[in-house]
Amino acid sequence: MKIKTLVAVLFLSTGATSALAQSTDSICNVNSSISHEAVKAGNYKDAYLPWKAVMKDCPLLRYYTYSDGFDILKYFLTTTKGKPEYDKYFEELMGVYDQLIKYTPDLQANIRGVRSAEKTLALKAIDYLQFAPKADPNVAYEWLSKSVNVEKSESLAAVLFYFLDSSMKKFQVDAVHKEQFIQDYLNASQWADDAIAVATKESIKKDYQLVKDNLVALFINSGTASCESLQEIYAPKIEANKTDLAYLKKVIDIMKMMKCTEQEAYFKASFYSYKIEPTAEAAAGCAYMSFKKGDTDDAVKFFDQAIQLEQDNNKKADYAYAAAAVLASVKRLSQARTYAQKAISYRDNYGAPYILIANLYATSPNWSDEPALNKCTYFVILDKLARAKAVDPSCADDADRLISTYRRHVPAANELFMLGYKQGDRITVGGWIGESTTIR
Numbered sequence: 001m002k003i004k005t006l007v008a009v010l011f012l013s014t015g016a017t018s019a020l021a022q023s024t025d026s027i028c029n030v031n032s033s034i035s036h037e038a039v040k041a042g043n044y045k046d047a048y049l050p051w052k053a054v055m056k057d058c059p060l061l062r063y064y065t066y067s068d069g070f071d072i073l074k075y076f077l078t079t080t081k082g083k084p085e086y087d088k089y090f091e092e093l094m095g096v097y098d099q100l101i102k103y104t105p106d107l108q109a110n111i112r113g114v115r116s117a118e119k120t121l122a123l124k125a126i127d128y129l130q131f132a133p134k135a136d137p138n139v140a141y142e143w144l145s146k147s148v149n150v151e152k153s154e155s156l157a158a159v160l161f162y163f164l165d166s167s168m169k170k171f172q173v174d175a176v177h178k179e180q181f182i183q184d185y186l187n188a189s190q191w192a193d194d195a196i197a198v199a200t201k202e203s204i205k206k207d208y209q210l211v212k213d214n215l216v217a218l219f220i221n222s223g224t225a226s227c228e229s230l231q232e233i234y235a236p237k238i239e240a241n242k243t244d245l246a247y248l249k250k251v252i253d254i255m256k257m258m259k260c261t262e263q264e265a266y267f268k269a270s271f272y273s274y275k276i277e278p279t280a281e282a283a284a285g286c287a288y289m290s291f292k293k294g295d296t297d298d299a300v301k302f303f304d305q306a307i308q309l310e311q312d313n314n315k316k317a318d319y320a321y322a323a324a325a326v327l328a329s330v331k332r333l334s335q336a337r338t339y340a341q342k343a344i345s346y347r348d349n350y351g352a353p354y355i356l357i358a359n360l361y362a363t364s365p366n367w368s369d370e371p372a373l374n375k376c377t378y379f380v381i382l383d384k385l386a387r388a389k390a391v392d393p394s395c396a397d398d399a400d401r402l403i404s405t406y407r408r409h410v411p412a413a414n415e416l417f418m419l420g421y422k423q424g425d426r427i428t429v430g431g432w433i434g435e436s437t438t439i440r
Contacts, residue, residue: 025058027053027057028053028054028057028058028061029061030050031050031051031053031054032050032054032058032061032062032065034046034047034050035047035048035050035051035054035065035068035072036062036064036068038050039051039068039071039072044071044072044075044076047068047072048072048076051065051068051069051072055069055096055099059099059103060103060106060107060110063107063111063113063114066096066099066100069093069096070093070096070127073089073092073093073096074093074127074131076089077089077090077093077131086133087133090131090132090133093127093131094124094128097120097121097123097124097127098124100120101117101120101121101124104116104117104120105117116150116151118146118147118150118151119147119151119155119156119159121143121146121147122143122144122147122148122151122155122156122159122162122163123159124143125139125140125143125144125147125162125166126158126159126162128140128143129162129166137166137169137170137173138170140162140166141163141166141167141169141170144159144162144163144166145163145167145184147159147163148160148163148187148188148191149187152191152194153190153191153192153194153195153198154195155191155195157192157195157204157207157208157210157211158211160188160191160192160208160211160215161211161214161215161218163184163188164184164185164188164215164218164219165218167180167181167184167185168181168218168222171222171224178224178229178233179233179234181222181224182219182224182230182233182254183250183254185215185218185219186253186254186257188215189212189215189216192208192209192211192212192215193212195208196208196209196212225258227255227258227259227260227262227263230254230255230258230260230263230265231260231263231264231265234251234254234255234265234269235263235264235265235268238251238265238268238269238272239268242268242272243272243276245273245276245277248269248270248272248273248276249273251265251266251269252266252269252270252273252281252282252285255269256281261285261288262288262292266285266288267285267286267288267289267292268289269285270282270283270284270285270286270288270289271285271286271289273285274286278305278309279309280305280306280307280309280310280315280319281306283302283303283305283306283309284302284303284306284319284322286298286302286305287299287300287301287302287303287305287306287319287322287323287326288322290302291326296326296327296329296330296332299323299326300323300326300327300335300339303319303320303322303323303326303339304323306319307319307320307342313346313347314346314347316346317343317344317346317347317350317353318343320339320340320342320343320346320353321339321340321343321350321352321353321356323339324336324337324338324339324340324342324343324353324356325356327339328356328359328360331363333360333363333364333432334432336356336360337357337360340353340354340356340357340360341353341357348391349391349392350391350392351388351389351391351392351394351395351399352388352392352395354384354385354387354388354391354392355384355385355388355395355398355399355402357384358381358382358384358385358388358402358406359402361377361380361381361384361433362377362378362381362406364431364432364433365377365378365381365409366431367429367430367431367432367433368430370419372411372415372416372418372419373411373419373427375409375410375411375415376410376411376416376427376429376437376439377429377433378406378407378409378410379410379427379429379437379438379439379440380429380433380435380437381406382403382406382407382410383435383437385399385402385403385406386399386403416439421439422439423439423440424438424439424440425438425439426438426439427439
């Protein structure tokens with residue numbers, strides 16, 4: 001008898017619990033429907049209480065419960081500015097974000113299209129900046145940093161902007177943050193570029209490009225974009241980090257991007273990096289350092305190393321041209337020409353080496369006892385400048401300026417006639433130049 005009674009009690013209890021659960025689900029669905037329809041109608045006041053009930057009793061029922069909540073609370077925040085209840089609604093808004101982040105894994109398991117917790121954290125940071133009675137840039141930066149360092153190029157375009165903006169504001173009140181701000185700029189810019197590269201919609205590309213332009217503007221206006229500023233940041237730290245390859249590479253990349261390759265910090269970072277892991281980039285940095293110190297032989301040696309280590313022919317061309325310019329600066333003309341020709345061999349549409357060779361010839365035009373024949377060197381010079389324009393239109397202005405100068409030095413027809421030459425004849429310029437040209 002006791003057993004039958006116990007079974008009956010358990011049965012009744014189970015039924016009651018099931019009925020209670022069904023009742024709760026039913027109430028949740030009713031409240032969710034009421035609040036959602038009210039939100040769609042813009043009736044946020046009537047949506048508020050049933051929405052709160054759904055948030056409390058059935059937080060996993062609908063994903064749109066949370067988006068509805070953001071709309072409801074932002075409405076109250078915009079209509080209660082300056083009133084005592086404003087702070088309450090703000091804290092409630094932050095709480096909705098926290099609850100959504102907490103339940104994100106459960107929602108993702110049952111509902112498609114639920115964004116990541118990190119994306120939600122970034123949106124929380126943006127709303128915090130917009131609605132907080134007294135926003136703390138450190139708080140916003142912490143949330144945004146956590147988000148973008150996970151999401152990277154999948155971060156929303158606006159999030160990348162707010163991330164760097166909050167980093168700049170942090171730097172403005174904390175000078176120690178300067179180095180991190182520079183790194184944040186580099187990261188955000190790279191993520192924007194990556195997003196542009198994979199975007200399939202033109203509108204999305206435009207969004208990220210606009211943000212990229214704004215990131216550049218923020219960086220320029222931050223006061224950290226000068227070579228002097230980067231030297232000030234990195235110079236004292238390189239010696240302490242001379243065995244930290246990752247740190248040294250970061251310094252090299254930043255200073256190269258900012259075209260600060262004349263700074264001592266760049267040279268030292270390149271030197272220590274080269275000692276740990278010889279790379280083309282590090283070797284080039286050592287070459288520039290050697291040149292600055294007046295050691296031409298070492299500079300050329302390091303440029304040779306850079307050419308050897310580099311896989312990209314365009315970069316090989318740049319290193320060869322740099323070696324040519326170094327040799328030209330100390331009047332080692334023949335060697336300079338050899339490296340200029342090497343640069344052309346790596347990049348056939350490279351105009352600058354042709355211009356350099358033309359200038360090398362112009363510094364040493366004399367190869368004959370006949371002044372008129374020496375003037376024929378300028379025909380070869382004009383050949384090089386015309387070739388520079390033909391292969392590389394970007395250098396046309398420089399080539400034209402030099403053509404107008406050197407054209408004045410070619411021999412007159414009567415000067416050559418007396419030596420047995422006329423227009424259209426081929427002539428070989430002797431000496432170290434050793435090139436043939438056409439008289440015109």
